[in-house]
Amino acid sequence: MIKKAELFQAAGDRVVCTACARNCRLKNGQIGFCGVRKLINGQLYLLNYGTVEAIHMDPIEKKPFMHFNPGSKVLSMGTTGCSWMCLYCQNYDLSQRRNISGVEVQPEELVNIALRYGAEGLAFTYNEPLIYLEYVRDAGLEARKRGLFSVFVSNGYATEDGIGMMKTFLDAITVDIKGNANKEFLRKYAAVPDPGPIFETISELHKSGVHVEITDLVVPQVGNHLEDAKKLSKWIVDNLGPDVPLHFLRFHPDYKMDWLPPTPMADLERHYKAAKEQGLNFVYIGNVPGSKYESTYCPKCGTELIKRDGFEILEWNLDKNSRCPRCGYRMPIVGKFYGGSMEERFHPVTI
Template identity: 40%
Template sequence: MCVLKLKKKKWVFLAIFTVLLFISIIPQNTRIEREKGRTNPKEAYFYQKLDRNRVQCDLCPRKCIIPSGSWGFCRARKNIDGILYSMGYASPCAVHVDPIEKKPFNHFHPGTKALSIASAGCNMRCKFCQNWEISQKNPTETSNYNLKPEMVVNIAISKNTKSIAYTYSEPINFYEYMIDTSRIAKRSGIRNVVHTNGFINKEPLEKLCKFVDAFCVDLKGFTEEFYKKNTSANLKQVLESLQIIKGNGVWLELVNLVIPSQNDSLEKIKEMSLWIKKNLGKNVPLTFSRFYPTHKLTNLPPTPVSTLEKAREIAVKAGLNYVYIGNVPGHKYEDTYCPNCGDKIIDRYGYHIVSNKIIEGRCKFCGYEIKGVWNEK
């Protein structure tokens, strides 16, 4: 009975905390309203001009060849008279202040807030997308703010957020907006974090790495068949992106949404875990997240918690130090444990930090170094 009452209190606190974060995102002295179809097209950074006013986009592995007047696969880029434009530039359809844990990041400035922005579009077609209302539309179909990069940074500063998160839809598709904003943010002492599918070409990714402090990448499955069937993309390019991010020394965390009957093979989870350890290292945090029916997969049930627990056990046995269970508020494995002494060092409840026992990057109990990007004094 006491445990039940405590959980109820935590839920109430979490609900109030979340509501307060969403109040007054835009400073009161900045009068900004959303407008349906508002866009601020900017010429794309990575593309080639072809004959007959066609262009080839070189941002992601699709390398779309786009006739004049047409959109790319991502619905975020349009060829207008032989010039490729990023249509979502400075036109975010979503602007919120979130806990950094919602991205989700478990080892990057825990307990801090992030100003989160997104423009419409995505270069994948995930059947299980939780934000399909904006990811599967183009910027002319959503209600958008008019927010230039410097305005985004000013809002982040005024709201006392530690970072700006490029998230919700697919940041790759508002690449120019993200690059320009992150450059200004970096000069202003604001961190930049990206939650992405990782389906991007090498050159634009390496340029992005110069301004980004942390990536959270959705490793959606571990077979080409799964990617082709459920995302219309491929695994190979995503794995290459993970190695590029790691090679550039940028903090990296991974999320694997475990979907019943689609990517929940324990053998493949073991294979994925071993690949992560070999190619990215044992200290890259991995979260196995619970699936809930949505978009085009409403026929499937939520992921059994027992499946997530088995996945975590396999990953830990494979040698990964920081393995989490996500989307199950109150579960003991949303917490962080010291790989050396086993004590709980970050106590979480949903997106809320109950306590943090990491001191100057080390376990309070045994002094073991905990890999991550921690809050400065």
């Protein structure tokens, strides 16, 4: 469905889209880089309002969120298009598609589906949610009204206008940084002119109380810069504090970069060690099911507080006040632990 966009500014005979930091300057008839916003007779339109291309029930750990409502279930959804052009994208079929496709699911219906399937929240994911932010905002507000939370998985490439809109409904965000935020890597392999706005977005949302987790995809050979990973970790400690989780993700060969191998475990472990040395309390290694780095350890005494295997929580060793049973350290968990095995969480639903 096509709907008037709200995030734009007039600029002479053009209109600047402010939904993301690419700030496309559009003339009449032009469509932005993402493929979903078009200027028609001087008015910017969102072409895929409520046009949903992917929808799925997921454990929140899959996004990933480790410290936000652990054990909860989210209804994940995505559309088509993206503000970046990552040559290794795992969801390139959605993100790099430039024709609008999908089925119509208006915000109220999206929340109905989530509740029907027993979800505790909505997750806007699979492709970049900032590019269709007006829809996400409407769905997020509807979700909040009806007792659900909303989370984003985003590249964080937002503007002041976009951040302002996100603050009105968003509960948590995972910001996907790639290649250790190395500028040259992002320019060459993701078509990102400048990573600066990502850090603005993270700081602003964190300041306003939105729960933040950060991922960093370590791409072997071309996006594997340990010094930049150290800088990123230090930036997090200095600007957000040591408790913000950082996940180093293993790369899997895909799309136009299927010639690369998966990230060697030794490289991921070096990143883990470097981030801990910079003072981060919670560092994870993702996309390596069964690794000990999926679990949460007490930063004070080293006790295994939350044991995970993939997206499953096998052991929850915190007391009811989220304290370490050995030393009393209080884990910074936002929300509550929902519990249950994967089978219990995702038992077949009768509709």
